Amino acid sequence: MNESLLRDLVPAVIGVLVRRGADFASAEDAVQEALVEAVRGWGDEPPQDPKGWLVTVAWRKFVDATRSETSRRRREERIESEPGPGPVESSDDTLQLYFLCAHPSLTPASSVALTLRAVGGLTTRQIAQAYLVPESTMAQRISRAKRTVAEVRFNQPGDVATVLRVLYLVFNEGYSGDVDLAAEAIRLTRQLAAMISHEEVAGLLALMLLHHARRPARTGPDGRLVPLVEQDRGLWDTRLIAEGVDVLQTALARDRLGEFQVQAAIAALHDDAQTAEETDWVQIVEWYDELVRLTDSPVARLNRAVAVGEADGPRAGLAALADLDPSLPRRAAAMAYLHERDGDLVSAAQLYAEAAQAAPNLAERDHLTRQAARLNAQLRS
Template sequence: MDEALLRTLTPTVIGILGRRGADFAAAEDAVQEALMEAVRVWPDDPPHDPKGWLVTVAWRKFLDAARADSSRQRREELVEAEPEPGPGEAADDTLQLYFLCAHPSLTPASAVALTLRAVGGLTTRQIAQAYLVPEATMAQRISRAKRTVSGIRFDQPGDVGTVLRVLYLVFNEGYSGDIDLAAEAIRLTRQLAAGIKHEEVAGLLALMLLHHARRPARTSPDGRLVPLAEQDRSLWNARLIAEGVDILQAALARDRLGEFQIQAAIAALHADARTAEETDWVQIVEWYDELLCVTGNPVARLNRAVAVGEADGPRAGLTALAELDPALPRYTAAAAYLHERDGDPVTAARLYAEAARSAPNLLEREHLTRQAARLNAQLRE
């Protein structure tokens, strides 16, 4: 049973049903039923044409539901217009499906769930397990999202930037349960890049690959978080790094700079350094300046302050940090790091402990707590 093939075909089949007259919610429901039928039938009787089989079965499921609907006139029109079995259409509607699932009317959480279900082909149970919520809760979230976009036509243009933000949200969830969301986000972004020539799509794909390449070194064998400067770089995936750099260079050559290309350029500079000490922090600061011109993102300002601390010394970094809002996520952790580098372990220990209390996840909390404990132990010696 080729589960990967089913997930790849899902958005295409939904799109075909949409062009045949099904609204999005009905098309998605019918395809999910067809997928369950495929799981039951294919192991013993694999089809010669998987896509054609799915289209035929999904269309029949849709018609069965339509015949039970109260709108008799619409039902009869659809039945009369039923095309020959099989895919028929050569066009790929996956791109429009990306736009629909990332529609601005949806909340980010709903857009992510709907994208994973309709474009990614994941089941509601898989998505719920990945986000550590009950299946019923995720089913309600997906149902509300489908109702929200049910009246939106498939052929309306969408916003690529919104799609990219949704995919980046998926990527940043990382790994949870049986579904590797980082790998799933990369797969979906590859699929999007194959269907559209867009510099920022390429930039996001490059960024994902460069970050994902460092994943084997991010945690120690006992599960502890390993900061970038302390990672064993021999564990980084050289193939993913090379691919990410190639994709990024091709995107940058088009001279239409965007935020994901800039973030990828920063990640590429980290990947290019054989040791932490060889990192080109001056160029990284320059790229953060570019990023701030494009986005003005306060988190980028925070990261720039840390980079300035590496390029020009911790005092310069603290000066840059002092211009920012202390309520920013990870502000206190950045301040602790810069104070430690500036030779002030007392302040650094206090700030590490404070940052641990507001850490966004358990790994970071444990890491920051250990940093505070390490400095306090040194101070007692």
């Protein structure tokens, strides 16, 4: 069973049903039921026209569901007789589905869940496992999201920037359960890049590829987090790096700079260094200056301060951190790192311990706790 083929077809099939008169929520449900039948019946040999097969089965599911509802008469007035065998409409509404699933009326969590289901073709169970929540909880989240966008016109223009935010959220979730969300985000962003010529779509794809290339070195054999400076760069995926750089260069050549292109440029400079010591920190600081100019993001300012600490010395980095909100996530960790580089092990150990308490995940908490323990051991010796 070619699951990738099935998932690639999902948005196009939903689009066909919507254009035939189905509402989005009912169309999405019908397509999910058709997918179940495909998994059960196709085996290793899909039909000659997989999309046509899915459209036919999904339309039947939709008609059957519609007829069973109390509003049967009103709805059937706009349902044409079931189309006979033949070629399926060639219109691809995938881009509109991206916009719909990232609608401003939805919360970020709901947008992510709906995108993974309606555009990504994942089941509710797969999404729930990826986010480590009960299937019933995820089902409710998706149902609420579908109700929220039920009245949104399918042909309304959407906001590319919002779609990119949703895909970036998916990528940052990484991996859990049996679905690799980072890989899924890359797949969906590739799909979007094939549909729309947009420099920031290309920038996000490049950023994902350049970060994903380091994934094999990001954790040790025991599952512990390995900081970038300590990673075995021989494990990095050079094919993904080359592709990411190529995509980025094409985007930058359009001379319409955006934040994802800037972040990708920073990632490319890290990936280009053969060793941590060869990293071009001066140029990285310059790119962070651009990112701060574009976004005025506290996170960008935090990362810029660390880069300044590498380029101009730890005290310069600490001075840049001084103006940031003390409650900013990972500020304490950044201060700990720069204090250690400056030789102040007492302050560094205290800050590592403080940062561990506020860590957003267990892997990061374990890493910071070990850093604090390492410095305390040095201080006692």
